[in-house]
Amino acid sequence: MDRIGIIDLGSNSIRLVIIDIKENGAHHQIENLKESVRLRSGTDAQGFLTKEGINSAVEMVSLFVRFCHARNVTHIIAVATAAVRRAPNRAELIERIAKHTDVTIQVLSSEEEAYLGYVGLVNSVTNTSGLMADLGGGALKMIGFNDRLNQNSITLDFGSVSLMEKYNLQDLATPENLHALEQFLDETFAKISWLPNYPGLIGLGGTFRSLARVYRHHVHYIPDVTHGITIPTEAVEEIYTMLSGMDLKKRLQVPGLEQDRADLSVTGIGIIYRLLKAINGTELTVSASSLRDGLFYKHIYPRDPILFNVLTHHINNLIDYHNLDESHLRRVSNLAVILFDQLAPLHKFGSHERRLLLIAGLLHELGVVISVESLDKHTLYTVLNSPLLGLTHRERVLAAFLAASHDGLFQTNLQNYVDYGPIEPADMERIKKLAPLLQIAHSLDRSRTGVVTHLQATLTHEVCELKVFGTQKRDLEVRDAYRQGEAFRNEYGVELKIVQG
Numbered sequence: 001m002d003r004i005g006i007i008d009l010g011s012n013s014i015r016l017v018i019i020d021i022k023e024n025g026a027h028h029q030i031e032n033l034k035e036s037v038r039l040r041s042g043t044d045a046q047g048f049l050t051k052e053g054i055n056s057a058v059e060m061v062s063l064f065v066r067f068c069h070a071r072n073v074t075h076i077i078a079v080a081t082a083a084v085r086r087a088p089n090r091a092e093l094i095e096r097i098a099k100h101t102d103v104t105i106q107v108l109s110s111e112e113e114a115y116l117g118y119v120g121l122v123n124s125v126t127n128t129s130g131l132m133a134d135l136g137g138g139a140l141k142m143i144g145f146n147d148r149l150n151q152n153s154i155t156l157d158f159g160s161v162s163l164m165e166k167y168n169l170q171d172l173a174t175p176e177n178l179h180a181l182e183q184f185l186d187e188t189f190a191k192i193s194w195l196p197n198y199p200g201l202i203g204l205g206g207t208f209r210s211l212a213r214v215y216r217h218h219v220h221y222i223p224d225v226t227h228g229i230t231i232p233t234e235a236v237e238e239i240y241t242m243l244s245g246m247d248l249k250k251r252l253q254v255p256g257l258e259q260d261r262a263d264l265s266v267t268g269i270g271i272i273y274r275l276l277k278a279i280n281g282t283e284l285t286v287s288a289s290s291l292r293d294g295l296f297y298k299h300i301y302p303r304d305p306i307l308f309n310v311l312t313h314h315i316n317n318l319i320d321y322h323n324l325d326e327s328h329l330r331r332v333s334n335l336a337v338i339l340f341d342q343l344a345p346l347h348k349f350g351s352h353e354r355r356l357l358l359i360a361g362l363l364h365e366l367g368v369v370i371s372v373e374s375l376d377k378h379t380l381y382t383v384l385n386s387p388l389l390g391l392t393h394r395e396r397v398l399a400a401f402l403a404a405s406h407d408g409l410f411q412t413n414l415q416n417y418v419d420y421g422p423i424e425p426a427d428m429e430r431i432k433k434l435a436p437l438l439q440i441a442h443s444l445d446r447s448r449t450g451v452v453t454h455l456q457a458t459l460t461h462e463v464c465e466l467k468v469f470g471t472q473k474r475d476l477e478v479r480d481a482y483r484q485g486e487a488f489r490n491e492y493g494v495e496l497k498i499v500q501g
Contacts, residue, residue: 003030004299005068005076006292007061009105011039011083012137012161012206012264014057016064017292018071021300026320029387031071035060036260039083039137049087058096065101077295079106081113082138082159108291110155114141116294117204122148123297123307124289124389125228130200133275134291135207135268137161144198148306152194160207160268169270170263172247181270189278201276202285206261207268212286213256214239222421223384227288228393233276236284240269311390315362318386322369328448332406333361335455336441340434342457343464346492347433356395357434360402361441363388367404377412380404394422398431405435406442409487436488440496443481444468452477456501464494469501 002021008014018031037056039049049057061078068076078097084090085107094105108116117134128148134141138159144152164170167181189195203211212226215235243251244266251262261268276284297305307313319326336357340347347353366386367378383400391399397417404410409432417423444452451474456467466481468474478498485496 002075003071003073004296005064005071005073006295007064007076007078007103007105008290008292008295009039009057009061009078009080009084010136011081011139011159013037013260014060014064015290015292016067017296018068018073019296022321024320025300026317027296027300028321031067033064033067039087046088047086048089049084049093054093054096057093058100061097061103061105062100065103075299076103077106077299078103079108079291079295081108081291082110082136085109086138110139110141111153113139113291114143114153114155115150116291116298117141117289118143118145118150118153118294119297119305120289120291120293121202121204121287123305123310123313124293125202125285125287125310126390126392127200127202127285129198130202130285131195131198131279131281132202132204133208133272134204135160135271136205137264140271142192142195144194146198152197154192156188160264160271163271164264164267167267169267170248173244173266178244178266178270181267182274185271185274186278189275195279199279199281200285201279201281201283202287203272204287204290206258207264208272208284208286209288210256210258210261210265211236211239211269211272211284213258214254215256217255220420222416223393223397225384225393225396226286227389228391228396229286230393231284231286233273233282233284236269236273236276240266240273243269309390311359314387314389315359318366318388319362322366324365324368325448327450328445329362329365331445331450331452332364332438332441333358335444335452336361336438338455339437339441339457339466342455343437343459343492346459346464346494347437349430349433353430353434356398356402356430357437359391359395359399360406360434360438363399364403364406364438364442376404376407376410379406380410380412392422394424394427397421397423398427401431402434402438405431406438408439409435433491436484436491439484439487440466440481443484444474444477446477446480454501459494462494463497464488464492465497465499467499467501474500 005018007016013034013036016033019029021027037060121132129146132143136159140156167177209226212229215231363383366382367375370378380400451470451472452468454469458465481498488496
């Protein structure tokens, strides 16, 4: 078991993540700590880090290093970004941290910082093209990518903290200051000719995550998941207008808005909104990834940190890390897909539903990491809340309810996801029709020994005859599969007949 700690000394905050890496390569984040230490604000007029800023940073990094030692971290990676990079006296900070902790801080160039954010992003989202915007306290990094390949990039020498201070937007913003900020942003973005080529904006950084939390509270959105949430541009404008009309005291009361980001929220969300306008984007996708994820993937895959398939990697990682019965899960998933293919004239679904069924088959017992008792609700919870990246929110919710229905239809609170989340009314019928196929497949590997090797479905007007093939006796599996006959008949209007081939 390897346990690494990644310390990110940013312009607005210092963060520490600790990640376990098992012998099989499976990984899991076990700590995520943050402390606001605004190095960008702790500089003087010439850009030098102040004594107070250096002392604060040294103290916090030292605390994080001691915490790593207490948590038996075997390897520490420590980096610094814009505020340190620009400071003429950065060597003093780095030397003091090394003296107090024996940890060497690597100061990232703007190109390295943007690249690591890009690696973290493309290894965590469904989007194969778009505009990545990584907004920090002292810099805005943007990369336009297509087919997951970096095509254009730029780092702008401003962030949410620096522009907040420049335009005096900490408290109640005057119309003149707001207009000046917006004019500056519009003029800056207009000079970047390739921006409109990427109308899909994907945001990284604390300001984007804070915006997502405010949006979720604003519209009562579920699931309570930040990564992958999409926010309409109109909603971003509405939140920006709302916050810019408040003084700091009122902003501190806004549900979802972090206390230590309330002062810079108007500036940060203003940057996001004007960027959306510049690219004519209709919505924003928020990613919870960061350059820390990029550092992690570069650590475990130094030759090529870009994952070949995002969803496959994260599903396999969950299975491997939690020591789930992979052979059983893959057999169930395969049998469910075989059933789906052979019963296409009956259900009339397409590739989207097939993919959901395959995913649900692989995840249908993820809830055992909590308990086998009430497995359905535990499976729903773990699929919704695990680091299962590479799915949209709609796909994640559908896969979660379908996986939870592997032994009986589970629809508790599903209507809430229609009313306040990403699910469409027709999706409820999709789950009801796909669930019996997963239930039958699960029954056909009930003994977990792989005795059922293949299926052959024959449809008539009133009967679906399912011939079950295998090299050993399959009585237990056939008997258990017959339990699903009523659910199958209710959804498809035909009787289920199961025979051994």
